Amino acid sequence: MIPNTIKLYDNDAYQTSFNASVLSCxxxxxxxxxxxxxxNDGAKxxxxxxxxxxxxxxxxxxxxEGGQNADGGTLNSHPVLDVQIKDGIIRHTTDIPFSPGSxxxxxxxxxxRYSNMxxxxxxHIISGLVHARFGYDNVGFHLGIKNVTLDFNGILTPEQLxxxxxxxxxxxxxxxxxxxxxxxxxxxxxxxxxxxxxxAGPVRIVTIPGYDxxxxxxxxxxxxxxxxxxxxxxxxxxxxxxxxxIQCGDRALEDYRMKQQxxxxxxxxxxxxxxxxxxxxxxxxxxNFALKGQIMALQTVLMEQKANAVPADAANLLLFEPQMESxxxxxxxxxxxxxxxxxxxxxxxxxTEGYRYMIAxxxxxxxxxxxxxxxxxxxxxxGSKEMVQGSxxxxxxxxxxxxxxxxxxxxxxxxxxx
Ligand SMILES: [Zn+2]
Numbered sequence: 147m148i149p150n151t152i153k154l155y156d157n158d159a160y161q162t163s164f165n166a167s168v169l170s171c172x173x174x175x176x177x178x179x180x181x182x183x184x185x186n187d188g189a190k191x192x193x194x195x196x197x198x199x200x201x202x203x204x205x206x207x208x209x210x211e212g213g214q215n216a217d218g219g220t221l222n223s224h225p226v227l228d229v230q231i232k233d234g235i236i237r238h239t240t241d242i243p244f245s246p247g248s249x250x251x252x253x254x255x256x257x258x259r260y261s262n263m264x265x266x267x268x269x270h271i272i273s274g275l276v277h278a279r280f281g282y283d284n285v286g287f288h289l290g291i292k293n294v295t296l297d298f299n300g301i302l303t304p305e306q307l308x309x310x311x312x313x314x315x316x317x318x319x320x321x322x323x324x325x326x327x328x329x330x331x332x333x334x335x336x337x338x339x340x341x342x343x344x345x346a347g348p349v350r351i352v353t354i355p356g357y358d359x360x361x362x363x364x365x366x367x368x369x370x371x372x373x374x375x376x377x378x379x380x381x382x383x384x385x386x387x388x389x390x391x392i393q394c395g396d397r398a399l400e401d402y403r404m405k406q407q408x409x410x411x412x413x414x415x416x417x418x419x420x421x422x423x424x425x426x427x428x429x430x431x432x433x434n435f436a437l438k439g440q441i442m443a444l445q446t447v448l449m450e451q452k453a454n455a456v457p458a459d460a461a462n463l464l465l466f467e468p469q470m471e472s473x474x475x476x477x478x479x480x481x482x483x484x485x486x487x488x489x490x491x492x493x494x495x496x497x498t499e500g501y502r503y504m505i506a507x508x509x510x511x512x513x514x515x516x517x518x519x520x521x522x523x524x525x526x527x528x529g530s531k532e533m534v535q536g537s538x539x540x541x542x543x544x545x546x547x548x549x550x551x552x553x554x555x556x557x558x559x560x561x562x563x564x
Contacts, residue, residue: 149203150233151201151202151231153363154206155208159263159367163253164204164205164206167202168201168202168244168246168249169201169246171243171244172198178227178228178239197239198240198242199237200221200239200244202252206252206254207238208364208365209229209230209231209237210231211231211363212287212363213287213288213289214266214364215262215291217229217258221238223253224242226238226252260367262289263364263366264367264372264394264395264397265393265394265397266289266365267324267366267367268314268373268376268392269294269392269394270358271314271376272314272376272378275314275357276298277358279310280302282299283299284298285299285387294391294392294393295391297385297388298390302381307378310378311376311377317354318374318375318376319371321371322355322356322370323368323369324354324368324369326362327350328348328351329351334351340360341360350363357370373395375398376392376394377393378390378391379391379392409423413426416430449474457557460488460557461487461554461556461557462490462555462556463482463488463489463491463556465559466493466494466559467492470494475502478492479492482506488510489505491549491556497541500538500540501545503527503536503538504533505534512532512533515552519536523538525537
């Protein structure tokens with residue numbers, strides 16, 4: 147029987163290489179269910195190559211567990227594609243076999259692991275503070291390559307979240323020692339800690355004095371100062387509670403950089419100060435809204451003139467307008483149907499952008515035309531007997547040829563009368 151894997155990361159979360167004996171190597175009968183959790187240098191996509199599950203006597207690889215992604219790294223310089231734990235046994239997936247009984251040298255990717263330690267320790271501080279201040283429990287945790295989310299079973303206001311964020315960063319400045327130890331069940335009975343469930347045997351307790359005591363299996367930083375910064379970047383209502391996103395340490399720095407670059411670019415484009423760029427965007431939106439109104443008014447006048455210019459004896463109309471606001475489109479079609487007894491079709495747009503269309507008639511059913519557009523030119527649209535509207539990505543030439551096939555004469559934009 148294979149014994150439980152010794153978790154070397156429990157004793158020293160800062161060790162990056164280790165030696166171990168191969169206890170078992172089995173060819174996987176299933177491909178990996180999802181891409182590897184951590185980017186591995188030189189690791190290739192699983193492209194039908196056989197994969198192997200390796201069990202070692204001990205490991206530094208933290209498996210995917212408790213909402214946290216698995217460590218990446220290598221065994222004898224071969225990439226580890228995934229790390230999973232089941233019943234205390236950790237399996238490392240590789241694309242080459244290792245002989246049982248042989249020795250391997252393992253190496254974990256330190257940068258993503260350390261980032262995970264920063265995120266996870268930050269999560270404990272936030273969860274501990276939320277629990278102590280507001281009594282809500284952390285009921286869900288996800289630590290992915292990009293996102294860290296915490297779910298709470300209660301709702302926090304923006305002010306409360308800001309308060310938690312400030313207190314969490316104070317905890318970083320105090321540079322408090324973080325400890326992790328397996329405590330026997332006797333001691334656990336009297337201890338108040340988060341994630342308390344009845345477990346047989348000792349439970350690993352992670353303590354941040356004054357902030358959090360929690361049952362947890364993951365590696366953490368030694369001191370809160372190493373977290374660097376904790377930033378709450380998003381908060382949404384979720385399952386009757388709240389889902390908040392956080393960024394700590396290196397990820398917070400990266401996030402800050404990205405946001406500063408974006409905001410700097412926006413403020414340069416708007417010639418505004420960084421700190422008042424949202425006001426400038428607001429003004430731009432208002433201006434844009436006013437300009438749209440002016441365009442609508444001008445286009446309406448233009449369309450009235452164009453409708454007047456349509457010959458009084460035109461039986462049917464097939465008109466193209468490169469630029470036309472959708473509000474004007476409808477007005478134009480209404481003007482045309484009042485003047486022309488047949489079918490009035492107006493296509494707005496261009497061959498490259500595609501067309502929005504409205505087809506109306508005061509005395510004919512326009513739906514068969516719409517059906518043809520859908521069938522022959524993959525248009526999308528619908529409507530009533532009197533008016534249909536939709537869009538299509540056909541060319542003007544294709545549309546002409548479709549209307550030519552209707553056995554009706556259309557007065558067309560290009561003045562060409564069939
Ligand atoms: Zn934890």
